[in-house]
Amino acid sequence: MSSESVVLLETVNFAAEKHRYQRRKDAEQTPYINHPIGVARILSHEGGITDIEVLQAALLHDTVEDTDTSIGELQAIFGQTVARIVQEVTDDKALPKQERKRQQVEHAPHASQQAKLVKLADKLYNLRDLNRCTPTGWSAERVQEYFVWSAQVVRGLRGTNPALERHLEELFKQRGVEL
Numbered sequence: 001m002s003s004e005s006v007v008l009l010e011t012v013n014f015a016a017e018k019h020r021y022q023r024r025k026d027a028e029q030t031p032y033i034n035h036p037i038g039v040a041r042i043l044s045h046e047g048g049i050t051d052i053e054v055l056q057a058a059l060l061h062d063t064v065e066d067t068d069t070s071i072g073e074l075q076a077i078f079g080q081t082v083a084r085i086v087q088e089v090t091d092d093k094a095l096p097k098q099e100r101k102r103q104q105v106e107h108a109p110h111a112s113q114q115a116k117l118v119k120l121a122d123k124l125y126n127l128r129d130l131n132r133c134t135p136t137g138w139s140a141e142r143v144q145e146y147f148v149w150s151a152q153v154v155r156g157l158r159g160t161n162p163a164l165e166r167h168l169e170e171l172f173k174q175r176g177v178e179l
């Protein structure tokens with residue numbers, strides 16, 4: 001087996017252990033790990049991305065935001081580049097939700113190319129997930145608002161990956177949201 005396959009298995013195993021007790025917000029309570037795996041898979045399968053550190057960061061992208069994982073821990077195990085990409089896509093959960101959402105829009109254009117790729121795939125996965133089913137307790141208005149806010153973030157990520165951006169554009173168009 002190639003050394004990159006070994007690295008990816010170590011990474012997906014780490015993420016699976018960290019997200020072990022988390023579930024998605026859908027009625028079936030899908031295991032949360034399906035999301036980071038799906039984000040990494042969008043990057044490789046649809047985005048044509050082969051940069052191993054980007055794929056690792058995709059697998060780990062919600063560990064710091066949503067589990068007890070620290071950036072230092074990621075740096076020690078997976079190295080500085082992977083840790084830095086995850087840091088760039090991690091929201092500060094100490095901030096009020098509205099401020100967190102505003103900062104994503106503000107920070108998107110200044111992120112590294114690697115972080116922009118992870119962000120694009122994250123949004124693409126979550127928007128497709130919203131089309132698949134509505135999270136428990138979400139109104140149709142809240143779903144539409146998530147599309148409108150996502151378009152504001154994606155606007156700042158443009159010029160990064162044509163294939164992913166084309167898919168996102170189509171999803172916004174279906175919702176009547178201007179990109």
Ligand SMILES: Nc1nc2c(ncn2[C@@H]2O[C@H](COP(=O)(O)OP(=O)(O)O)[C@@H](OP(=O)(O)OP(=O)(O)O)[C@H]2O)c(=O)[nH]1
Binds near residue numbers: 129
């Ligand atoms: N569409 C969808 N999303 C779900 C589901 N379960 C969990 N999520 C997560 O919920 C987040 C979006 O919900 P919000 O209410 O806007 O945000 P919050 O959880 O941070 O408060 C996303 O976080 P994120 O990945 O960190 O992205 P971001 O939206 O914060 O950028 C997404 O991964 C689900 O069943 N469907």
Ligand SMILES: [Mn+2]
Binds near residue numbers: 061
């Ligand atoms: Mn995510």
